[in-house]
Amino acid sequence: MILVLTSPDDTHADRVCDLLDQADAPWFRFDPAAFPHSAQLTVTTGATGLVQRLLVTRDHSLDLAQVTALWYRRPQAPVVEVPGIDPSHNAALAEECQHLVRDLWETLACLMVPASYWVIQRAQHKISQLQLATALGFELPPTMVTNDPSALIAFSRAHNGQIISKPCMGLALQRTGYYQYTRPVTRRDLAAAETIHASPMIFQKLVPKAVEVRITVVGDQVFAVAIHSQVSHHTRYDWRRYDHDHTPLTPHTLPPALAAQCVALVARMGLTYGAIDMILTPNGRYIFLEINPNGQYLWVESRTGVPISAAIARLLQTGTHRTVANLVVSEGGIACLLE
Template identity: 50%
Template structure:
């Protein structure tokens, strides 16, 4: 019987992938790393069909040829966007070829018959939708913050008035804006809306945001579901003014972290939601309120976990390794 072989889709400098690849190697598994941007430059695909159908799916790289139908698992970590060959100087031609590469590779990954973690890319896209996450969370019994998603200023003003101005906003999708001309990136966290900013609510017509009532916090929780295992890390974000509204404004020296004993019914809801979304992995953000209520914020279908593992000792990487080898 041949050794398990895992294809890892990720970009350069991914410590999460490096940690798990080391664990996989220790168990005798082979790993191959591929980044989408390498297609058309240092790597090439070959798909062949006869009149009766598909005969081979191969990936050629500098290190050799990989039979994609021989994979036991594909791990969709964090691959880079598709890129054109650097030899193409016409922007329109470069954009077209990058798009053609994306069509090929996206469809190829979608139909590989091996286990895919956290899920197939089409499932990951659907699972990341925050409006549908909120509806599903409430259906499964989670408490969620009162929420408004709109592009009308008067709707936001009414929402703010109902909550005495104690509201926060956060982005619908990716939490950063890249300014390529200036060469820097602006990160958009969850933020309290000052009264003066409500005067500019008319700008909502240009871009929707999620507005929510501010939920008081005793703790914030990052709950990582890997297969049927649940790992809960507690974040004492209220110990630091920097992290009080959003723990991702890290203040490691002032913010204690620890393992959290999650009630069985809350863990069960996390497992049920991960399953309903079609995922084998999910990183949940929850709030524990001062009066002991667990409030759902969102789930990242492909969230980071290494920081929680290193700060709390939770064996999340081992669980990811188990999941990638399951059934091999």
Template identity: 45%
Template sequence: MHAERVGGHLAGRGARVTVFDPQDFPVSARLDLVYLANEPVRRVLRCADGTVDLDAVTALWWRRPMPPAPYPELTDPAVAAYTAKECESLVTDLWENLPCRQLPARESVFRRAGRKASQLALAAELGFSIPETAITTDPESFLDFRDRHDGRIVTKPLYIPWIDDVGGHLHVNRLCEPVSTRDVAYADGLRFCPVIVQERIPKRLELRVTIVGDRVFTAEIHSQTANRSSLDWRRYDTRVTPYRVHRLPDEIAERCLALTRRLGLAYGAIDLILTPDGRHVFLEINPNAQWLWIEDLTGLPISAAICDFLLEGP
């Protein structure tokens, strides 16, 4: 839906829009990269939307592309995996080197920008308040941190918030979770996998700050009005949770822009807590997060801003 909304804005302003999912390559899409002596590189994509001279593209927007899928007639799993990896290598390298504006950034940049440990360090360097945090596989360190905060702590996944079962169906979806006395009994399990442990920050509001280029769009989420969303607003309860446009203090808005610039991002969705005593506490930044629900609930013109950014050219 996000791609359709922005694509509609772009088409309405006269832009040619090509939608290509790498999952279609190589089965129903073709790529040609030709290097000849004394001639410019020629890079051409042939897909369902037609033939595209990639060197004439003025802007590229990554909207959660899927990896290439092998031909179904490749029944040997090892051969199928090999061809898929080769296709992924080509596509990744191709986008990285196209001389055009890219949102949220070149793939290597926005993949790196999503690392939460680095985000926290940079946010603190830029002057944000951050929760006291431990990222650990040591049960003793976890227990010491819990004692430091009298048990008022939460845990979060470091990178992937879900676990798929063998069949690819969603098995576990893990967001921000409180730590109960029962959980402490299983602290030894931390040795298997790192986890983010943070002090539990009191909330007046939660803020979703969406950055597009140099523009800042902030929505306030009244997550404390519903038990379901009080710990993590991503447990959506939009029937009872108000979402409104919010005016960030200039200092915080500039800090958010500084964060995206330092990360090399032209787009980013920053999650902040506004505490009862007026502090803005940084939680994380998602370099390729959804925004359509915020736009629909608040009227913030995020899709139009993305369209503007893409049309500005190199």
């Protein structure tokens, strides 16, 4: 059984579940936001360890011991709305529920795509990404992460004022309705450099672009697409400032050695899936920027035809149930399976 954790409106999951149906592969889709108001979880332990992990919804009952693969797509947090109690109490109850479901998924000894919650969270750390990418031989732009105004000014001078800025994470900013895209650091920014004191930022040397490359790794398969971001002024510094009508996407072939590096990066991070962003310079150099361990991909597939959904569906079908006794934890805290 393949367990898909995501929201009801996730079109990525819709597509993959359709493909699983075509392959007669059993799957169950669950959004933790349904817990506890319309779902129940029961975990029983005994002398030999976990005896039962049962998920019951309004129309289905799933013994989690039967799960062979878990797709941790876009699950929402549990929602608790008990009438007549203080909102802070509802929030505390929701936090308890969130703690339980995250703990429960960690006990599943099965294939996880892209990984368990905590591995995904760790994989989003930008400095750690850069450190690992360097160790694996990727070329990176000169980078500084700081909230020190004087360090920023010195970094700008060292690169003749040709630097860009981007947030360290950005998710907290998104929750406020504000998001800062990658953009050049201007003289006005440097004059107001004191403002970074409360907001550390990532600063990098501005790298000339022929195209940007989105590389999606699924298991040991690599799908690369060139984003012609320099065609549109709107996307020149950050393709996420979408201008679909004026930003062509085309399938792209990576050098075999670079494709192997991408697979190695995803695997070393404890992931089975990852979306890597790189720059291809006018003189043919590939520059690593970052990896999103659970990045969206359907926008790439729908515009280029690269079969990422099919690759994910096939990967999920390779999962087999393993006992907890076969699980070990590596030095980096990543759960590994003993063959």
